[in-house]
Amino acid sequence: MLELSILGFLTEEPLHGYELKERITALSGHVRPVSDGALYPAITRLIKAGKLDEHTEPGASAAPRRILSLTDQGRADLLERLRHPKQVEITDQVRFNTVLAFLRHLPDHREQAEVLRRRLEFLTAPTSFFYEGGRPVRAEESDDLFRQGMLRVARATGEAERAWLTEAIALLDHPS
Numbered sequence: 001m002l003e004l005s006i007l008g009f010l011t012e013e014p015l016h017g018y019e020l021k022e023r024i025t026a027l028s029g030h031v032r033p034v035s036d037g038a039l040y041p042a043i044t045r046l047i048k049a050g051k052l053d054e055h056t057e058p059g060a061s062a063a064p065r066r067i068l069s070l071t072d073q074g075r076a077d078l079l080e081r082l083r084h085p086k087q088v089e090i091t092d093q094v095r096f097n098t099v100l101a102f103l104r105h106l107p108d109h110r111e112q113a114e115v116l117r118r119r120l121e122f123l124t125a126p127t128s129f130f131y132e133g134g135r136p137v138r139a140e141e142s143d144d145l146f147r148q149g150m151l152r153v154a155r156a157t158g159e160a161e162r163a164w165l166t167e168a169i170a171l172l173d174h175p176s
Contacts, residue, residue, distance in 0.1 A: 032094060110173075
């Protein structure tokens, strides 16, 4: 997801490493912090793979800044990742939010809708944090106040997300 975030933010504009880290942190850092030890090696890999360009500009105070920008190959990789997210990028909320943050860069509305359909299909399958006899436990069936809370919040957010996904798919299927 780190590479997807890097490619996604750089498709919007060239950035230096610190700005890029701040944007990635704002997107998902509250759940999955971004360390320099992960970010800068990922940037280096993307540069070596021909997906990013870098050049230096004079810094505001003293040190020069590395400015990163997306190459055509990087843009193609971003679009491919958006067209065909891995299953974990559909099922994991934080990872799906990262895909969602950049899905607008995928130019084909049908392809955008297909990604949303995959998420909707996942959210429609019965699930729970807790199971009894292989059957999902519903909030009303739990005698644990805290588990009831988890299940009720998950149900409410799931209902809200399914409603939005349904609306968004309809808009993408029938643009005005």
